[in-house]
Amino acid sequence: MRIAIVHDWLYTLGGAEKVLAAMLRCFPQADVFCLFDFLSQEDREKIGFKTSRVSFLQRLPGMRRNHRRFLPIMPIAIEQLDLSGYDMIISSSYAVAKGVITGPDQLHVAYVHSPMRYAWDLQHQYLNESGLKSGLKSMVTRLLLHRIRLWDVRTSHGPNDYVANSHFIARRVRKIYGRHAKVIYPPVRVPETYHRVPVGRNFMTASRLVPYKNVRCIVEAFRLLPEERLVVAGSGPEAAALKAIAGPNVTFVGFVPDGELRSMMSRARAFVFAAEEDFGITPVEAQGEGTPVIALGRGGTRETIRTGGDAPTGLFFDEPTGEAVASAIQRFIASEHSFDRQACHANAARFAERIFEDNFRSFVLDRFEAFRRQFAGPIESEVVHAVQWRGAYSELEHQDALQATVRSRPKSA
Known part of the structure; x- marks a missing residue:
């Protein structure tokens, strides 16, 4: 194949x-x-x-x-x-x-x-x-x-x-x-086990700094929350404009390699995410490191973050505005004790790379097998029909030959 x-x-x-x-x-x-x-x-x-x-x-x-x-x-x-x-x-x-x-x-x-x-x-x-x-x-x-x-x-x-x-x-x-x-949810690299690490005071976001990621409203939210700290990881064309509106409690660290990024995630109080994504791998990666997520309640994040039950892994805000993000952060701070970091890791494990690979490989191979059977079906049917037709034709030839033999015999026979 x-x-x-x-x-x-x-x-x-x-x-x-x-x-x-x-x-x-x-x-x-x-x-x-x-x-x-x-x-x-x-x-x-x-x-x-x-x-x-x-x-x-x-x-x-x-x-x-x-x-x-x-x-x-x-x-x-x-x-x-x-x-x-x-x-x-x-x-x-x-x-x-x-x-x-x-x-x-x-x-x-x-x-x-x-x-x-x-x-x-x-x-x-x-x-x-x-x-x-x-x-x-x-x-x-x-x-x-x-x-x-x-x-x-x-x-x-x-x-x-x-x-x-x-x-x-x-x-x-x-x-x-x-x-x-x-x-079939996309693959996310999630640690096999969760290792508890000391959690710092800062919140965190990580993204390409482009308009549709809505990092601006997160930066604006921390202008309304001068006592809280935000770390922004990532680079892009909006970097200069975001730095210009940021308060002294916001730190920009630029592009961060994956290993260091995950370490930063694991030590953040919460990961803040304001983009309307189709799935959103980064919020799942943050949960995989045990970090709760404060996210825009649209798109794929509604399927990857649990906000109810006994083990919530985050909460949502409704609009990508500084005021909405700031309000969500205040709600998180008021209930921070209810977010279990072990539960965040367990939730992220649903999207592990191994699960994607098993599901995707099985689906594709099953569909290919069914497709080949469907493709071969009509041909096989034609062959069977041809054999049956030939057999019926041969039987007719045999009957015609017998009748001809009978007609050719003398009447006295």
């Missing part, structure tokens, strides 16, 4: 790349395809492959610096990937990967991190953040996004099966594509 895994693009190591790495652990013989690949060889080896097969976008000038400008031609580019030599295609899609062209004898399983957010329900946010709210460029961009939506729906019939990374995304797949999606 030849397997191809199609990923949208590769230029950084994020949550989708962690899923890709887990897929390659499930199917290490698979070949990797993508629109473009600007990873270092070291990062490729971290994911689990040496080389990838890319589209013509790899060679276009400016692609490395600002790939989103090329969004209008990405549907065309993904359709040029030649997958004709493969028995099974797995797409890892948050943009266009699920639109690859496959044949009727190839099984295509699409793991959807999200339908294209900036083309669908986050279109207006994308236009506002890009300075395209009005004007000629706005009109052109809206037209292009409209055409991308048409292509996205048209190609939704291509995959044989959909897998979503949360029930939140499964609902989006149903609404946009009209298809059912099996939910």
Whole structure:
């Protein structure tokens, strides 16, 4: 069985790349395809492959610096990937990967991190953040996004099966594509056991510092809580603006390697998260280190944080505003004793890498076996029918021969 895994693009190591790495652990013989690949060889080896097969976008000038400008031609580019030599295609899609062209004898399983957010329900946010709210460029961009939506729906019939990374995304797949999606939560590296460590005074958040992560409202919340401390881990284009509005009780530490980041998480009073994510790996990682989470109550975090019962692992706020975040932090402080860090770790263990790999491998192989049976069924039926028809035909020939013999005998016989 030849397997191809199609990923949208590769230029950084994020949550989708962690899923890709887990897929390659499930199917290490698979070949990797993508629109473009600007990873270092070291990062490729971290994911689990040496080389990838890319589209013509790899060679276009400016692609490395600002790939989103090329969004209008990405549907065309993904359709040029030649997958004709493969028995099974797995797409890892948050943009266009699920639109690859496959044949009727190839099984295509699409793991959807999200339908294209900036083309669908986050279109207006994308236009506002890009300075395209009005004007000629706005009109052109809206037209292009409209055409991308048409292509996205048209190609939704291509995959044989959909897998979503949360029930939140499964609902989006149903609404946009009209298809059912099996939910398999993405893999999170969770320690096998929880080791209690001393907890400090500070709260913490970690994220790429970009607008949709809503780190601004967290920083603003701590301006309203001057007695509390916040540590912000991560880098990005919003870093300077966030530092400009932050109070003296907010510390920015920039990019932090994974091991150090987890150590910081384990010592924080709580992890604060304000993005509406499709799943949200970072809040689960924080819980895996025993840390409660204060999060925006939208998207995938509603499936990964327990707010009720005897063992809550966090609490929610309703709006990504400084006031709402500050109020949630005050509620947390008032009930901090009720959050058991061992329970946080146990909750995160539901999303461990091993569980994803077992579930995903079993689902894909079961679907491939069923697909091959379905594919072989009509052929087998035709063979049986041909044999039966030939047998019936032979019986007719035999009867005709007997009748001819009887007719040719003399009447006296």
